[in-house]
Amino acid sequence: MVGVKVDGRLERGEQTRRQILRRAAEIASVEGLEGLSIGRLATELEVSKSGVFAHFGSKEELQLATVRAAAKIFVDEVVTPALDVPPGRARLELLLEGWLSYSERRTFPGGCFFYAVQAEFDARHGRVRDAVAEYGRGWNTLVRETIEGVPDLAVDADQLAFELIAFLEMANAQSVLHDDPTAYTRARTAVRSTLDRAVQA
Amino acid sequence: MVGVKVDGRLERGEQTRRQILRRAAEIASVEGLEGLSIGRLATELEVSKSGVFAHFGSKEELQLATVRAAAKIFVDEVVTPALDVPPGRARLELLLEGWLSYSERRTFPGGCFFYAVQAEFDARHGRVRDAVAEYGRGWNTLVRETIEGVPDLAVDADQLAFELIAFLEMANAQSVLHDDPTAYTRARTAVRSTLDRAVQA
DNA sequence: AATTTGTACGAACGATCGTACAGTTAGTTT
DNA sequence: AAACTAACTGTACGATCGTTCGTACAAATT
Numbered sequence: 001m002v003g004v005k006v007d008g009r010l011e012r013g014e015q016t017r018r019q020i021l022r023r024a025a026e027i028a029s030v031e032g033l034e035g036l037s038i039g040r041l042a043t044e045l046e047v048s049k050s051g052v053f054a055h056f057g058s059k060e061e062l063q064l065a066t067v068r069a070a071a072k073i074f075v076d077e078v079v080t081p082a083l084d085v086p087p088g089r090a091r092l093e094l095l096l097e098g099w100l101s102y103s104e105r106r107t108f109p110g111g112c113f114f115y116a117v118q119a120e121f122d123a124r125h126g127r128v129r130d131a132v133a134e135y136g137r138g139w140n141t142l143v144r145e146t147i148e149g150v151p152d153l154a155v156d157a158d159q160l161a162f163e164l165i166a167f168l169e170m171a172n173a174q175s176v177l178h179d180d181p182t183a184y185t186r187a188r189t190a191v192r193s194t195l196d197r198a199v200q201a
Numbered sequence: 202m203v204g205v206k207v208d209g210r211l212e213r214g215e216q217t218r219r220q221i222l223r224r225a226a227e228i229a230s231v232e233g234l235e236g237l238s239i240g241r242l243a244t245e246l247e248v249s250k251s252g253v254f255a256h257f258g259s260k261e262e263l264q265l266a267t268v269r270a271a272a273k274i275f276v277d278e279v280v281t282p283a284l285d286v287p288p289g290r291a292r293l294e295l296l297l298e299g300w301l302s303y304s305e306r307r308t309f310p311g312g313c314f315f316y317a318v319q320a321e322f323d324a325r326h327g328r329v330r331d332a333v334a335e336y337g338r339g340w341n342t343l344v345r346e347t348i349e350g351v352p353d354l355a356v357d358a359d360q361l362a363f364e365l366i367a368f369l370e371m372a373n374a375q376s377v378l379h380d381d382p383t384a385y386t387r388a389r390t391a392v393r394s395t396l397d398r399a400v401q402a
Numbered sequence: 403a404a405t406t407t408g409t410a411c412g413a414a415c416g417a418t419c420g421t422a423c424a425g426t427t428a429g430t431t432t
Numbered sequence: 433a434a435a436c437t438a439a440c441t442g443t444a445c446g447a448t449c450g451t452t453c454g455t456a457c458a459a460a461t462t
Binding site for chain 2 (some may be wrong): 115178183
């Protein structure tokens, strides 16, 4: 039964909502979640301002929904492919390379969505910051646990996760700011040598 | 002749300007250079909005002046102390530790000013982004040249600078976002082991 | 066929944004 | 003492912000 009875109105609403959130995530990766404005979003999508607003009820809810939508894209692009291979060094390398590729191919036009919004909200207060921080913790945890799944790797997993993630974010930052794709090469070099060193410990 | 004849009006103006820019840099490190508003700045400093505006003539000029003012603080806090010791490993370590301390002690309330504004402007266009990118290049160059001043360190200086700076920025990001001071410990560990490994190469 | 439900619209609100300009005040020059 | 100058103020502007509300219309339910 593929064709479940579906309300055409709800269907249309969800589609509009998806379009709004996709565009919102794109804008936010460049101009930040505060740079997002409901009016601009409406103009670019050629819908009414109140139409956009009605989907979320407040700007804060729009920002939260945008973060969730971006997280879904991130998971699809980076996390899920890595979880498709068994734990071990291959999974770890796929996870890291997946991140670099996700950033490098500009899944979001401003580079990694979460790099942008973490830096934007890190020193603020409120629900958006809390949500962003929570996703950051989730990413840290995933990397750490993936490291722990690698045998013959008797190092501090937290420390190694810190260093590896640092390389990824640095590559994103440098490549976007200076339009310099070699940053990804440097990150790959750093990841490989750090991993090699950790395995022979 | 210490008491050079000075125009008291210009003197007062410069002092006001300095107060504006100090506060502007503090705000921008938390809320970003776009989060800065002339009206808010005026309210907090208890001066008139037009008084603030008159000092710069446009918001973009205020942003540029804020970046320059923050750069001066950064140089005073991080760069100058390191240049006071002769080139070599001691200077490199002082430079890196100076940065970590500058971030850790919250010279700017939102952590490193340049981390915040780089992430904010990296994907934009215009004079502010160009200025921020230029200071970023200057910092990269300084770290690389300081590395090159260390004897018995036959590694790719660009690569090493990439990795070391990555650790610093990661510490800043993690500590601010998660209110976690142990990020600095991790960065110091990473810096030391990376440096030790580079020196025995 | 009548009624309810959900999406989207248009107009308007108070607040705040950056900016403009004429006027006030205080220190400098003549 | 008069003329001038620089910092600063007060008021006002058009634009845009997030938000509210009443309405229009299509789809689903009765």
